[in-house]
Amino acid sequence: MSTQVALWPQIRAVAGRDLLRERRRGEVTWVTLPFGAIALLLIPLAIGIDAPTLRNIGPGLYWIVVLLFGVLVTVRRTGAASDADSALSARLGIDPGAAFIGKSLANLGLLLAFQIVVGAVAVVLYDIPLDRWPWLFVIIPAAGVGLALLGTLAGSIAAGSGGSNLVPFLVAPLAIPLLLGATQALDADLSDGNGILAWVLLMLFVDLVLAVVGVLTARPLQETQ
């Protein structure tokens, strides 16, 4: 007689496994995060240190760093499923959709930490005004969810066969709606609440589409691994 395990414990187990591996190895903490901060430090040395210019372009640079280095967070080695992992998951009967959500949640947790730390570095280095900070509580998680889902999905698509090197190439163009949503929402006229809301809704819509596509395609993608 087969017993059906509820989805939530499966999701929690997969997310917990990925986060535990990251805690042991510290790939994001000790490599990706400092690398992102260094990028923010180096850019002014290349383009000039004019304070008003840096204040103006600071938010854009922050989002570029989040996009490019965020992809590295999602394709880190501690999150990659080995053949043994895949075989074990299949034997344990872990639902592919639950595995996708679990891995995305682990990625989201790490991405949020990355976004907050790098954001603090950007605010300090570029003197970015935080006059619309309440919106950040929506914009940063919305962008993080999208990037986590996209990175997890692209990781599954390109897993093994030497394709994993392709993930940043696959993710960067498809993350354009998220990048546009995040930057335009912060650029929108503050007096026009609908302007910001429209961009936030775009990001939430993209998140929803990615979640649906990710769950629906998890099984066919798992069959190929």
Place this chain on the structure above:
Amino acid sequence: MTGSQQTAQRRSWLDTAALVALVGSLGMAFLTPAEATQGNVARLFYIHVPSILVAYLCFTVTLVGGVAYLVTKRRGWDHLALASAEVGVVFTGLTIAIGMIWAKPTWGVYWTWSARLTLTAVLFFTYLGYLALRRAIEDPGARAQRAAVFGILSIALIPIVHFSVLWWRDVHQPPTLLRPDEMQMDTPLLLAFYAGMIAYALVAAALIRRRYRLADLEHRVEVATRTGSGVIAGDAVAAPTLEGR
């Protein structure tokens, strides 16, 4: 050479129709009266605009092929997805190249950071990624399934590229065709556009047909190589028999 190979190499009615339509469309592009504001340089639009619309069409076929493959697992759908993606990339590249040639005399630069230009380049790189993904995965089944999923995701960029000129107003003009409001263009110019649309759609169809056949042949070679269906050494050894028999 087998009969099927001879048939495959023979020029089909589609190739002929595409060639005739292409010559006709280029003729119309040169013979149509010059556009009032831009003059002769506007003739490039009779290639530029149909090219990108045909590219959209090709990428939509890639989506259809991918979804149909995931549902039916029939190899032909994957060949169709691959063929249309490759042709779509060619037409997107042509659009960008023609656009840059047009931009130099008009805007004074080959490239400007217009939302439409940038996003079209992003679309180009996205489908290059699709093709790169296919090359990176060796197993044909895994390749087809994963490429199908990526093809589904990538289609989301097309509405963003097309409507970007309405959402972010900059130096790039609004869409000439497929726009929400009524189109305003003189009939001779419109006819040249439509001729271009028909011609480039036929060229794309002819290219996709040939690439589909090539993909099918590639797949047969791949299967034959992987399964080792050729003659092996053991086949040459017969069962032992008495001398003189």
